[in-house]
Amino acid sequence: MSVTATARSAVDALVSALPAGVVVTDAVRVEKYRHDRFEDLAAGMPCAVVRAESTEQVQVALRWATEHRVPVVPRGAGTSLSGGATAVDGCLVLTLERMSGIRVDPDRRVAHVEPGALNISVKEAAAGHGLWYPPDPGSYRISTIGGNIATNAGGLCCVKYGVTADYVLGLDVVLADGRLLRLGGETMKDVAGLNLRQLFVGSEGTLGVVTGAVLRLVPQQGEVSTLVASFPDLVSAGTAVTRIGRTVRPAMLELMDRVSINAVEDHSPRGLDREAGALLIVQSDAPGRSRAEEIATVEALCEEAGATEVATTDDADEGLMFVDARRSAGDATEARGTLLAEDICVPVDRLPEVLAEISAIAVRHDLEIPVVAHAGDGNLHPGIVYPPGDAAARDRAWLAFDDLMALATTFGGTVTGEHGVGRTKTRGLAAQVGPDVLAVSHAIKATLDPLGLLNPGALLPRDPAEGS
Amino acid sequence: MSVTATARSAVDALVSALPAGVVVTDAVRVEKYRHDRFEDLAAGMPCAVVRAESTEQVQVALRWATEHRVPVVPRGAGTSLSGGATAVDGCLVLTLERMSGIRVDPDRRVAHVEPGALNISVKEAAAGHGLWYPPDPGSYRISTIGGNIATNAGGLCCVKYGVTADYVLGLDVVLADGRLLRLGGETMKDVAGLNLRQLFVGSEGTLGVVTGAVLRLVPQQGEVSTLVASFPDLVSAGTAVTRIGRTVRPAMLELMDRVSINAVEDHSPRGLDREAGALLIVQSDAPGRSRAEEIATVEALCEEAGATEVATTDDADEGLMFVDARRSAGDATEARGTLLAEDICVPVDRLPEVLAEISAIAVRHDLEIPVVAHAGDGNLHPGIVYPPGDAAARDRAWLAFDDLMALATTFGGTVTGEHGVGRTKTRGLAAQVGPDVLAVSHAIKATLDPLGLLNPGALLPRDPAEGS
Numbered sequence: 001m002s003v004t005a006t007a008r009s010a011v012d013a014l015v016s017a018l019p020a021g022v023v024v025t026d027a028v029r030v031e032k033y034r035h036d037r038f039e040d041l042a043a044g045m046p047c048a049v050v051r052a053e054s055t056e057q058v059q060v061a062l063r064w065a066t067e068h069r070v071p072v073v074p075r076g077a078g079t080s081l082s083g084g085a086t087a088v089d090g091c092l093v094l095t096l097e098r099m100s101g102i103r104v105d106p107d108r109r110v111a112h113v114e115p116g117a118l119n120i121s122v123k124e125a126a127a128g129h130g131l132w133y134p135p136d137p138g139s140y141r142i143s144t145i146g147g148n149i150a151t152n153a154g155g156l157c158c159v160k161y162g163v164t165a166d167y168v169l170g171l172d173v174v175l176a177d178g179r180l181l182r183l184g185g186e187t188m189k190d191v192a193g194l195n196l197r198q199l200f201v202g203s204e205g206t207l208g209v210v211t212g213a214v215l216r217l218v219p220q221q222g223e224v225s226t227l228v229a230s231f232p233d234l235v236s237a238g239t240a241v242t243r244i245g246r247t248v249r250p251a252m253l254e255l256m257d258r259v260s261i262n263a264v265e266d267h268s269p270r271g272l273d274r275e276a277g278a279l280l281i282v283q284s285d286a287p288g289r290s291r292a293e294e295i296a297t298v299e300a301l302c303e304e305a306g307a308t309e310v311a312t313t314d315d316a317d318e319g320l321m322f323v324d325a326r327r328s329a330g331d332a333t334e335a336r337g338t339l340l341a342e343d344i345c346v347p348v349d350r351l352p353e354v355l356a357e358i359s360a361i362a363v364r365h366d367l368e369i370p371v372v373a374h375a376g377d378g379n380l381h382p383g384i385v386y387p388p389g390d391a392a393a394r395d396r397a398w399l400a401f402d403d404l405m406a407l408a409t410t411f412g413g414t415v416t417g418e419h420g421v422g423r424t425k426t427r428g429l430a431a432q433v434g435p436d437v438l439a440v441s442h443a444i445k446a447t448l449d450p451l452g453l454l455n456p457g458a459l460l461p462r463d464p465a466e467g468s
Numbered sequence: 469m470s471v472t473a474t475a476r477s478a479v480d481a482l483v484s485a486l487p488a489g490v491v492v493t494d495a496v497r498v499e500k501y502r503h504d505r506f507e508d509l510a511a512g513m514p515c516a517v518v519r520a521e522s523t524e525q526v527q528v529a530l531r532w533a534t535e536h537r538v539p540v541v542p543r544g545a546g547t548s549l550s551g552g553a554t555a556v557d558g559c560l561v562l563t564l565e566r567m568s569g570i571r572v573d574p575d576r577r578v579a580h581v582e583p584g585a586l587n588i589s590v591k592e593a594a595a596g597h598g599l600w601y602p603p604d605p606g607s608y609r610i611s612t613i614g615g616n617i618a619t620n621a622g623g624l625c626c627v628k629y630g631v632t633a634d635y636v637l638g639l640d641v642v643l644a645d646g647r648l649l650r651l652g653g654e655t656m657k658d659v660a661g662l663n664l665r666q667l668f669v670g671s672e673g674t675l676g677v678v679t680g681a682v683l684r685l686v687p688q689q690g691e692v693s694t695l696v697a698s699f700p701d702l703v704s705a706g707t708a709v710t711r712i713g714r715t716v717r718p719a720m721l722e723l724m725d726r727v728s729i730n731a732v733e734d735h736s737p738r739g740l741d742r743e744a745g746a747l748l749i750v751q752s753d754a755p756g757r758s759r760a761e762e763i764a765t766v767e768a769l770c771e772e773a774g775a776t777e778v779a780t781t782d783d784a785d786e787g788l789m790f791v792d793a794r795r796s797a798g799d800a801t802e803a804r805g806t807l808l809a810e811d812i813c814v815p816v817d818r819l820p821e822v823l824a825e826i827s828a829i830a831v832r833h834d835l836e837i838p839v840v841a842h843a844g845d846g847n848l849h850p851g852i853v854y855p856p857g858d859a860a861a862r863d864r865a866w867l868a869f870d871d872l873m874a875l876a877t878t879f880g881g882t883v884t885g886e887h888g889v890g891r892t893k894t895r896g897l898a899a900q901v902g903p904d905v906l907a908v909s910h911a912i913k914a915t916l917d918p919l920g921l922l923n924p925g926a927l928l929p930r931d932p933a934e935g936s
Binding site for chain 1: 574575576577578597598599619620622626627630631633634643647648649650651653654655656657658659660661662663664666667669670671674675686687710713714715716717754755756757758761762813814815816817842844845846847880881882883884885886887888889893896897900901902904905906908909911912913914915916927928
């Protein structure tokens with residue numbers, strides 16, 4: 001289905017069909033739209049980039065793509081860690097970054113948001129009305145709502161507040177043939193008809209292009225208290241995670257393993273305990289005095305499980321320091337070399353075993369694999385690091401990447417909890433879900449995008465038989 | 469696609485293919501499986517009933533149905549209020565009531581549940597481990613998890629805790645051709661591939677038959693406090709609802725209008741204020757002392773909005789009395805005549821206007837329409853009542869039914885918030901979502917069920933062109 005060279009005349013027709021400045025064709029500017037954060041060296045060369053300003057322009061672009069059989073790679077801020085927005089040869093890159101409007105309706109507790117709006121901008125707009133948009137992927141300052149919807153992005157607060165899908169009440173989606181579907185709307189509940197809305201959430205631009213969303217807002221989060229606990233080993237930390245999850249609902253329950261603690265300390269020292277086997281960072285946003293009770297409960301559970309040191313604070317800034325230390329693990333890991341970001345998720349009680357297996361995989365392939373985790377959800381981010389330019393290490397890194405996906409599947413988990421399959425995990429997906437689910441997924445894709453033009457190679461293996 | 473007479477030999481083949489007692493063919497016993505709570509007089513006559521005991525038996529039944537082109541109506545406890553489980557002529561009724569196993573894994577905070585398990589049984593099993601399965605449709609004592617999943621059932625607590633879909637981590641689904649899909653699993657987050665799981669939730673048995681689910685559990689709800697506020701009119705009550713929703717997250721926010729208050733008092737007196745324009749019943753489950761603070765906030769907001777009387781209680785039994793009064797409105801309404809149950813949902817701030825319009829519709833058609841509402845979600849249950857056997861009143865009731873669906877659509881709402889489209893609301897669905905969404909829904913249905921055998925006539929209009 002890939003079109004390696006789209007006739008100049010076809011591109012000229014697209015330029016004519018859209019306002020000046022919307023279609024970008026010069027090589028230098030197109031270059032900026034070839035890669036996402038995965039930085040795939042094999043990224044293809046687009047025939048053009050459409051910087052859409054409206055739903056109508058998206059429809060024009062997709063009708064054009066269908067007419068000329070041009071693959072389309074939709075794109076927000078290009079922060080995908082799994083190659084979900086990597087260009088393919090001859091494609092049209094359709095960027096939604098200019099569609100960034102946000103309108104909050106506080107009485108209805110919703111925000112009408114265009115796909116190019118940044119997550120943080122939605123949070124800020126909501127906060128202006130005393131409301132809150134909870135989803136907070138690590139990229140929340142730089143990623144768009146469209147990308148968040150495309151991947152059903154998670155984050156740190158989803159252990160209590162759920163993922164992006166839980167906040168999507170309405171969606172406008174343009175199909176490959178240019179038809180606009182308006183799904184759901186401003187109601188909190190809606191079971192009228194098939195739940196197409198949730199089918200598009202997390203579909204990584206392979207079924208349609210989201211041009212608008214109605215997002216559910218909730219009252220602003222209150223004050224938070226923070227707890228940091230050091231554990232001698234991963235088993236005791238994992239035990240604490242399981243017990244905490246059975247007992248209370250923390251607003252955050254994060255884990256750093258020893259390798260990630262030391263990566264952070266090497267990169268920008270925070271005074272974390274380099275000797276700890278694991279750290280847990282827990283927040284409570286329970287209201288009033290009950291926050292102190294919840295933190296005390298968590299403290300007792302950590303100590304019971306074998307924590308060697310527990311610190312708590314009600315001070316927001318001090319709490320933020322610990323959360324920032326956790327959030328900085330990504331940068332700290334990237335600073336150590338080239339990064340392959342993993343995102344497996346397993347049943348919560350398997351964390352200790354899975355963390356031990358990750359260490360074994362690191363040893364086996366002679367690599368460094370620091371791990372941070374949204375531990376309360378069993379969602380792990382092992383970051384495979386290798387020296388830039390070291391081809392042998394790069395090969396070992398990819399072997400470790402495959403081993404980690406297999407590990408997740410073996411332990412009843414998933415190859416991706418929140419980053420999306422993108423172009424890096426289609427093999428893992430096939431192994432995880434098996435041939436029947438894959439066949440049905442391909443059939444639904446073919447129903448909505450019969451020419452296979454939308455984000456080809458992402459989410460699903462190109463060949464329906466692959467993995468069967 | 470409907471098969472009005474299935475050859476005796478085909479039924480004999482089914483009987484032979486399954487263990488003794490699984491296939492029911494005698495007329496008296498089959499009769500019990502023709503209707504659901506909607507009590508459709510036009511319900512069809514099944515050729516047989518399969519009382520499945522296992523996923524494998526469901527597969528056998530569906531392969532048989534595909535081979536012989538027999539429509540299949542899947543069924544849980546038959547509590548549908550919208551005819552979702554009403555038999556069609558010549559169909560096989562596939563009841564899941566005997567598959568009622570429940571296994572709780574407390575460390576993973578999940579329950580593995582067969583579709584015939586009652587909602588209340590899942591709650592009880594979870595409570596045995598200090599855990600909680602929140603969804604609580606009005607039918608929770610008598611409806612099955614399979615039916616709850618088929619309709620994405622809501623309830624009273626979803627204003628804070630979400631709907632059934634929010635708790636479905638994994639699904640086993642048998643397709644019309646007998647293939648078993650295993651979707652999701654025990655992980656809290658999973659974005660691997662298309663979200664087929666959520667496509668099946670709420671699909672009312674039209675895409676496949678759910679034979680197992682992994683449900684997410686949370687720590688047991690703590691103590692609740694209850695507030696009851698009387699308002700002179702619907703506008704002041706609606707204003708309170710909007711303000712409460714912007715400020716706090718109550719665990720319940722229900723409304724009864726004057727007609728429903730009086731229906732309850734007529735049926736089983738509870739000492740409710742018959743003169744009130746509306747009552748709000750609000751619960752807080754905030755932990756510790758903050759519960760009193762949350763109730764005080766709600767009380768102040770009710771008084772600001774014009775409440776004439778506000779009562780609060782921390783006593784669980786006393787609180788339950790008020791909740792029971794609200795829950796009894798269904799029985800009280802049914803006791804007044806034949807009931808057509810409505811289930812529209814609108815943006816929360818439209819409640820006062822919509823309630824006024826409902827009163828106008830009642831007057832216009834000379835009917836009684838008591839209304840209770842999951843007000844915090846904008847989800848209304850107007851209950852259209854008419855004298856049994858009064859054909860003219862019955863006709864007026866159906867006109868009112870259509871008017872209510874049109875009202876929902878006019879106000880940016882949905883024809884069904886939680887009951888499902890079933891067989892009573894397909895016209896309303898078509899008007900609400902429009903021809904493109906309907907066409908795509910039919911296309912997806914055709915992809916998964918190419919012979920159109922699964923629950924024909926439910927959820928989607930039979931004719932793809934209807935409503936366009």
